[in-house]
Amino acid sequence: VELLQGIATTRAIRRFSSAPIPEQDLNRILFAASRAPSGTNRQPYRFVVLRDGPTPQAAKDLLAESFAEAWATKSAEEGYEEATPMSPRGRLGSAIQHLIDHFREVPVVVLVCTTPRHHSLIDGASVYPACQNLLLAARGLGYGGVLTGWHLAVERELKSLCGIPDDVVIAATIPLGVPKGSHGPLRRRPLRELVFEGQWGTSAPWAEDPQGTRFTA
């Protein structure tokens, strides 16, 4: 997969086949993750890889329950339940529901952890680039995943279960596996809404989406 093409076609994958990820590929995915930049190259990120065994299974169970509860509230509040099934929103809702229903069987769940320094947004600059590298590398090897923050509701319990130290926080929960269905073009806002030239609010005439780009509603 070519770099820019890979970036343009890495979408959130929430439906996985039961196929495992061979350790050789996991290794390549995490190596790619670890190439990400971080402040002063400190690399304050650590990856806890949950596969089989009692602790990983208990962690997946805990996350599945937490996801289910959070989604019950969110889907009602934000109108996912009433969305037309084949609309983008309807399909997103159904993909999320699928992920929740099958979370316990997801082949690999990576807890991306970090030791924050500033306890603010900027700490993310030293961990989320690694998450994106991880997702892109997974795409490059035929896998897929999705960056979630749904551990937040059970972070304390999850940390205790997995022996994660007090001063470490979980920055992301990333399920990974072989996609059912395919990667492909994404839906985003028009680039004109996102890019300003010289100052806030001044649109950049050169910021144009390639022909055929699909947009969010």
Add this chain to the structure above:
Amino acid sequence: VELLQGIATTRAIRRFSSAPIPEQDLNRILFAASRAPSGTNRQPYRFVVLRDGPTPQAAKDLLAESFAEAWATKSAEEGYEEATPMSPRGRLGSAIQHLIDHFREVPVVVLVCTTPRHHSLIDGASVYPACQNLLLAARGLGYGGVLTGWHLAVERELKSLCGIPDDVVIAATIPLGVPKGSHGPLRRRPLRELVFEGQWGTSAPWAEDPQGTRFTA
């Protein structure tokens, strides 16, 4: 450039030639950035692209001054000044000094902005993946850059200068240009230190760096 190869060879670039970035390439770089995931696909990130003209130049001047001040303190405190010139630390220090000395002439500086929702680390999950896409796409097109947080000391002034609204924060300042010198393999911690299997602290026997990987000290 192949996706995994591109990820493995995108290093922080701090020395730029005076060559500009054509708008067509800037467009492709920012399009790639905008393919990144964000919570509920909200895309709370905006890119303020600083090139020529009075406001961008004033913004670059302000950042250059702020970088210079912050670096004077940091390089003394963290022993960069005493580092052997050709050691990794010595070379990093000299690259940073070069960036500061030439920051006013950097062809493109992107202020990556975001509207935070949680005012914590997790907000970063919706903006730093876009920063990493941006850096990777730049690499793919023959450019380079570095993710910095050095706007922090002058964020208020910079926001006022660029008309950035109060509820928006600057998440990253990314200089971009044609690298002097080349991309190439990175120095990182051994993967064994970063990857745990099943629970914190349990090393993953399959987590191995490819032969020839270079490590941080």
